[in-house]
Amino acid sequence: MPLSPPKAWAMCILPSLIYVELVEKFLPFGRLSETSGLVKALAYCADLVGGIWAPPVTLRLLSRYYLKIHIIKSLEQYDDVISWINDVLTPSDADNSPTPLVIDLAELDYQITQLLTTLDIASEDTSVQLERIIDDVSRGVPRLAYDLHFMKDGASTLQNALLGVLQRSKDAVPKETSDALDNLHQLDTIKVRMEASREVLREAESWSTLEHEVTSLILEKSYAKAAERLSEANRSMVVFQNTPEYDPRRTLMVNLQNQLEAALSTALVSAINAQDSASCREYFSIFSIIQRESEFRNYYYGSRRSTILSLWENAPLLDCDHPRTTTAGSLQSFADFLPAFYSNFTAVLNSERTSIASIFPDPIPTLSQFISSTITSLQPTAPQRLDLYIAYHGESALVHLIPALRATEDFAIDVEKIIEKVKYAASPPSRQVGRSAPEKPQAHRRRSSRMSISLRPTHQRLSSSIGVNRALTESPDSMEWDQELFQPFLNFQTDYGSLERRFLDHSLLEIISNDTRDNVSFSDRPRLFRERAVDIFGIAEGSMARCKSFTYGYGSVGLLQALDGFFQSFIDMWTADIQTELYNSASLAKVSASDNELSDLDYTAQDWSSIQLSLHLLASARTVSDRMSIFETKLKAYLSQIAGNFRMSLNDPANFPIAASKGESQLLEQSTLNSAELHALLANVENEGIAREPLFSASLRLQPPVPAVNPDPLLADAKKALSTFAQTCQSSTTKTILSPLRNHLIGYASLPAWRSTIDTSTVTSSSDLRVPTFSLSQTETVQKVAEGLLNLPRLFEVYADDDALAFSLDTLPHIGSETLHNLSEYNLEIPTQQSHRRRSSVFVKPSTIDPEVVSSAWLLSLGHTFLEHLTSDVLPAIPSLTIAGAAQLASDLEYLTNIVRALNVEHDGLEKWKTYVSMDADEGRKTLGESSSDVFDPILDRVAKLRGWRS
Template structure:
């Protein structure tokens, strides 16, 4: 018993007892609780104690009895457990046999009963539907009168589904005809509503009409009405556009993007799911005129065609991004092609197939169109060369070099535009490079080379006619070189270098121009040598008192000595120019007409004889000096010497001495000439020795022998 319960019991028992004096702690607590007589409490406690002991004895006796019974039952329970263990195997085998035989049969029976139930329910439904066949026409007309098209379509769909179970019945055929007539009636009522909804963009009305078409299984009929109506706005923009092909493509793209955006975000999610691409494909396929016809008949220039292709692919990318949205459950199925890309690719396919030929023709025409402007600028630049003075030629050469540089930049711009067009079309780079090599490079090379050759010829004629009068009085030829003019001419080499590859003719023309500018003074000196040289025979005057002295070894004349000294001083002067214009002179050094491919001697101010690689200053300088010297010797042999030997006053011995001296100078400059040695050998012959030469002699077969002894 809990302490609180004991206190409560004591309080209850001791109520009404006479108060007594308390003694001790327990007595004090009893007194404080309000009990009247502690003796009465003690009596009751003793009685309670006796009851507790009696109850405990009874419980102990009961427990002992139960223990005895359990001891008696344990052997019996153990025996029963052993018996159960013995019978468990047989019982388990019986259960397994029952499981394999009875449950499948029971399950089969259950399935048969369920199937019978379903069939009975289905038959009941069919009977109910068949009972309602006679009311379908009235119901549908009633719904149409109420403009409840959805319920009318659902009523027709329900009857149609029920008729499917009786497909071979004659009565079903009649009912099917009735349903077809009702469907047509309903569609005639819905079509104006659908057309108005498509025109106004009323999505709710369109969704209602789409549900009607879906229940009537008339998705194709809906598509036949919906697709042309949606494409009409784009077709109107396409037909009304009267602009260039790129602008026409841009306007078509804007209209298509607006249509697709409206389809994807407004109509398709509620009507067709993710079938907005069908609308785009139908719109592009039904353009009038077609996209392919418009591109084929546009007759647009190549840049406009490429720009139109870029514009088309730009809005095609925007369409793809719009059509990549999430899919929703469609109300009706739009059957049709979703692939609208071929409309664009097929339209530009013929153009891309003929791209190389078109590129060649366009580049060639574009370059030809710049010819009149170039010719006018060239004429203005050439005006400065009309003066009799040599000074304006510096301005003329500078202006022509700048003009040709502008032409190279123009060609580079055309090349860049062609590469950009090829990149935009995805055309092979090899086709573009081939078109450039076939149409642009020859035109650029011809313009550069013809201009440089014209400039060289005019300068050469001007220099011969207007030779400086003080040329004969000059102590040496070094001071007569116009190195500013020569450096301006060297810019032509830089122009060709910037032009790139396939400029061999222009490179040779630039090299010929530079050599002409360098050799001008030497050519003028040769002309003076031909006109006033000391190679003439002079009979002694009758009044000359001097006694003629025999000559055993002729020395070169003063004019030839001055020419040789000028050639020997040329390396020192020319080296400074090559150092300043190193990149220009080094470019195309292998294209020099007389450049030796491997090892050559150099006559720079640094070294006299050296074998060097072909990318050094000495190599470039030596190659140019050799070409300059051989060009001067060729001019001497082809122009000057035939005029000299044709003169009756020609002193062959003196001329041979001059040429021998010049041949020695040429050898020192690494420009030995076997043809010049033939001239020396022929001029040293007398008449008897010349006639004695055998017919098989190489000397007799030479051009020099023919000019000296047979004319």
């Protein structure tokens, strides 16, 4: 009975699904090495279930299987496991995509699971194969000893057989034949030795006519034949070695070579001056034959560099020559002369490019030696001229050195282009290969290729043509000119920090010298401070560009030290100025309306002026602090850029060089600028940036975990100096605010109440009835002081909107970071999730602090400062205390304690004074006796002396 269509489709699809399930379950757990077995299993499954879908599914599963094998084999090509994982997990089209791909996390998890399964299978398969190999080796080792013994026996047998064959062959030859062969061999040896002796004697005999022949050839101007004759004679010098004839003949050889060189010198110079390449090439071959190649190069270099040396020596320079050497006429600066000098030098090299390539077999090293010899032959030398140049410009020498270095780098770039052209001219194209191609260039090209392979870093994947091109440019001979060119600048580059600091100080001195500070009133100094801060930060921002141009970032440590010291000296100068003039200033300011509202306070117009001036200075300091934070952010960005450049250069030095020239890069890398301190600085800045990035980038590359970094400030000394400036202004404000209260206490220690003998604790009536009194009235001084303390909050209500009070609260007297932290929690009730940012909110953004916190901090500081003066200076000055005087003092201190507690001030010294003064004699002596063996208490000791508790 035929099946209905639904049943027919079910019969077709069901075996296919079973087949897929069987194969997919079998495939991941199969042995990766058992390919044939896997194929048989797939065929068996296909035959078992059948279905029209079996072949496509089989192809798909086989492709997946071989892809896993390819993944496992690719592991051998990687040195880094993380790189292999990244490449395996990256999509196949990621290499053709210009931007990183974002992979879904579910897809990534699936890929990781598949990769782990594949690795487990490969690990298990490898273990099985290793066990199999170990078993084979274990079974084969005992057999190996037997095989070696068998081979030894066979060799011994073969040796005996060979000896027997040799003996039989000798026995087969008659004695007469053997004697004849021995005679022939002896005669042949004698013949060979006699011929060699004849040649040697002939060479020796030629020495008798050597001088005459060479002299005649020189007179006939047959220089090539004379050179060949000398070369032949030189080869026979070995005959006379270790004999008395050696030295005279060696002297004769040198004299004849000198005669030939002298005869050639005039013609050689003429040919060089006439740029006759053919004659120069012929003369070079002659000099090479007589082993005078270096002398030929000296002649050639000396003739071709004469114009360059003359241009350098006779240039009338204004700023780098001694007065006696400067000639009359139009003088020019060294900065204008150097580009023109390099331009002429480049023109000479361009003209020599073809000449050197046609004369010398090694044009690139020859051109390099020509440049090096020219640079070293300059008179005065380049270092001497640069020293004079630096001495002339003095403190601003750095900004004049940078253009000179830039011109030198431009010249080096032009020279590299010329060398590249010479290299292309010396190396024929690779397609011109045939029988007509000369052998020497091919050998030289092969040697260059081998050199490029040896010099190429292992992590760079360059084509063979690039390796050949880079071979000559990276050879020591081709790098010699580069280092000779930049060596004079190296000493100044290593001293960059000092040069930068000198320039910054010089710029600051110019600003100060142009400043009309004497004509500016002291009340305008805050404005002047802000204006000068704008100038110095403008000067400092150019230092990063100077560091990059002059040292390419290697001088970053010196840059930080110079900037930190520069800002510190500027702020310290203003701090000293403020300390000198702030306390001695007699300038008066117009009293504002707010001052009239506080007219009941004991402040003079000068006090109000001092308070306002201090607040204006604090506002200026806050402005400078904000500018310094912005500048420090720019400085971190600059250092991050330098660190990135160094990182790229480390990974790919060919495409991302540090300096404009490879020779300059090597000099800087080998100098003292490349220190551990520099690498630590750049690493800290770079790690700080990495710590803010996610663990996975956009392309889901695995990144190693980086711990959180809490870097130190780059301008630590400058910030400390700014804190000192703020502390100076705050101390001045505190002193002015507390001056009325301190004035009230001037005569407090000498009040007659301290010496009173009347017992104020009881009062005697006319009927001899003693009426006790329960409290004493405070002295008038303490009442005035208490009124002044209670008026302090009103004073800060007037200045509540002034952001200057909120700046640098941690430098207030008797206010620390912990105290300020607790005060912020108490007044603002900051949420728990913001507690980690509380310190930054207090110190970095003072304008966001609640005015109540600011007022509380200032009141707390003022209260502690006043009580410290009271307990340390005023109370110890009391000469003595009677019982009545002690009672009065205890009443005053109790009253002050209640007053300062209203200001949230608690002072340990005040509490001790109040406690010890309130004691009677017995309790005081007991307390004094108990504390004698403990830590010394100066307050108890002083009260004991005042009360007479000591015997």
